[in-house]
Amino acid sequence: MADTRSVAIDFTIGARRLLAVPRQLATWSFGLEQVLARDLPEPPRPGRDGLRILSAPTERLGELGARYPAFVAGGRQDYRRHYIDMSTSFADYLARFSGKTRSTLRRKARKLAEETGGYTITEHRSPAEIEAFLAAALPLSARTYQARLLDAGLPDNPAARRTMLEAAEQNRMRCFLLHAGGQPIAYLSLPVTGATLVYAHLGYDPDHARLSPGTVLQMDALERLFAESRYRWFDFTEGEGAHKAMFGTHSAACTSLVLLSPTLANRTLLGARGAFDTGVAQVKALAERSGALGRIRAALRG
Numbered sequence: 001m002a003d004t005r006s007v008a009i010d011f012t013i014g015a016r017r018l019l020a021v022p023r024q025l026a027t028w029s030f031g032l033e034q035v036l037a038r039d040l041p042e043p044p045r046p047g048r049d050g051l052r053i054l055s056a057p058t059e060r061l062g063e064l065g066a067r068y069p070a071f072v073a074g075g076r077q078d079y080r081r082h083y084i085d086m087s088t089s090f091a092d093y094l095a096r097f098s099g100k101t102r103s104t105l106r107r108k109a110r111k112l113a114e115e116t117g118g119y120t121i122t123e124h125r126s127p128a129e130i131e132a133f134l135a136a137a138l139p140l141s142a143r144t145y146q147a148r149l150l151d152a153g154l155p156d157n158p159a160a161r162r163t164m165l166e167a168a169e170q171n172r173m174r175c176f177l178l179h180a181g182g183q184p185i186a187y188l189s190l191p192v193t194g195a196t197l198v199y200a201h202l203g204y205d206p207d208h209a210r211l212s213p214g215t216v217l218q219m220d221a222l223e224r225l226f227a228e229s230r231y232r233w234f235d236f237t238e239g240e241g242a243h244k245a246m247f248g249t250h251s252a253a254c255t256s257l258v259l260l261s262p263t264l265a266n267r268t269l270l271g272a273r274g275a276f277d278t279g280v281a282q283v284k285a286l287a288e289r290s291g292a293l294g295r296i297r298a299a300l301r302g
Contacts (some may be wrong), residue, residue, distance in 0.1 A: 003027070004047030009075060009258065009269060011276050021269055024048040025258065028064075030055045032083055032196055032235040035252050043067055050260040055081055055238040058253040071259035074270030077239075078255050082248030084234035086197075090226035096249060105219055108212045115211060116180035121220045124175040130168045133175040134161065137187035137203075144203040154189060154201050167191055174225065178204075178217040186213035188221055195232035197225060199244075218247060 005027070008020035026047040034041055035057050043064075044051070050071055056064055058078060065073060084093070094102060113119055124133035134154070141153035154160075167173045174197065178186040186204035190197045204213045225231060236244040238256050245251075260266035 003044065007052050007258075009273060011273065013280055023050065023258070023260065023266075023269075025050055025052045027052045027054060028056070029053075030057065030254070031193060032081070032233055032237075032252075033194065035081060035254060040064070046071070046259070046261070048261075049266065050258060052256075052258050054256050055254045056256070058255045061255055065259070068259050070262060072262050072267055072270055073257055073259055075273055076255060076257040078253070079238065079240045080245070080251035081238060081254040082236040082241075082244040082251045084222075084236075084247065084249050086226060086231045086234055090223050093222070093226065093249070101246075105215070109216050109219070112180065112208075112211045112213060112216050116185075116208075119178055119180040119185075119213075119216070121217060122177045122179065123221075123224060124177070125168060125171065125173060127165045127168045130164050130173055130175060133177060133187070133189075134164070136177055136184045137175075137189070140184050140187060140205060141201070141203050143206060153203060154187070164189075164191075174221075176217055176221045176224075178213050178220075180208070180213070186217045188214075188217055190221075190225075192231070195230070197231050197234045199234065199236045202243075214243070218243070222247070 003026060004024050006022045007025040007027070008022055010017050011019040011021075024047045026044040028041075028043055028051055030041070033039075035055065038057050038060065040060060040063065046068065051068065053064060086093075097105070124130055137154055138156050141156070144153055164173055172192040174190040174192060176188040176190075177184045184205075185208045187201070189201040191200055192198070202214050202218070204217075222234070225234070236248055238254060258270075260270060
């Protein structure tokens with residue numbers, strides 16, 4: 001029996017989800033090392049409504065689709081999967097940034113310290129430390145726009161907690177909290193898979209967004225992680241983003257999509273999603289030409 005779960009087919013504009021239509025899908029997910037090796041793991045049996053494919057190598061989509069010829073494809077997203085090659089030192093990693101970018105990163109850290117009266121960063125690895133991390137990070141996560149608008153905050157359920165604690169028992173969790181003004185204002189959660197750090201969740205207090213706490217936390221965490229000399233890759237996982245593009249050293253062409261059973265309801269759903277995405281892309285292009293895109297994004301996150 002396939003590991004089938006309820007998966008939302010989302011209709012989103014920027015960071016705001018307008019509609020979510022549930023479908024019972026199995027998931028075929030590709031790790032970074034599989035993407036880089038251009039490897040195809042064993043496919044799962046489809047769920048009741050079909051299959052969700054996450055971050056597959058774009059060049060091998062034809063082979064993936066050929067395994068499920070009767071299913072209807074939709075919701076396709078093509079993107080660069082950003083990652084960091086951690087085989088060098090942190091100093092070498094910093095050297096890839098321009099002098100202007102390095103100066104900007106230092107300035108962000110100084111400004112955060114000055115305006116909050118100083119900050120500290122704690123690292124959490126052991127099960128007890130992960131429990132402390134969750135106690136502080138979960139209330140913060142609930143306030144982030146990722147959680148409010150996209151249901152993409154830290155998962156707050158017994159199964160997710162158990163998974164993190166089991167990983168911590170095997171030394172496969174790295175979590176970080178940035179504290180300022182006596183409270184946590186940013187968090188970063190990184191499961192470890194083999195020699196790869198997986199960028200699972202980053203969030204920050206929206207009241208401190210102008211101080212870039214997520215960026216400050218990311219840089220500090222990377223310095224500590226490079227110092228371990230344990231990891232080969234830092235995987236930013238599926239999806240684009242300025243944060244991922246700035247911190248990544250390399251990228252790979254990947255695609256996510258769903259393959260649904262060819263019922264009338266599923267065909268109608270995917271047709272509506274395709275028309276919606278086309279309309280959003282047209283509006284976005286118009287907003288970019290008019291210079292209004294930044295204001296629209298800010299309004300959607302508000």
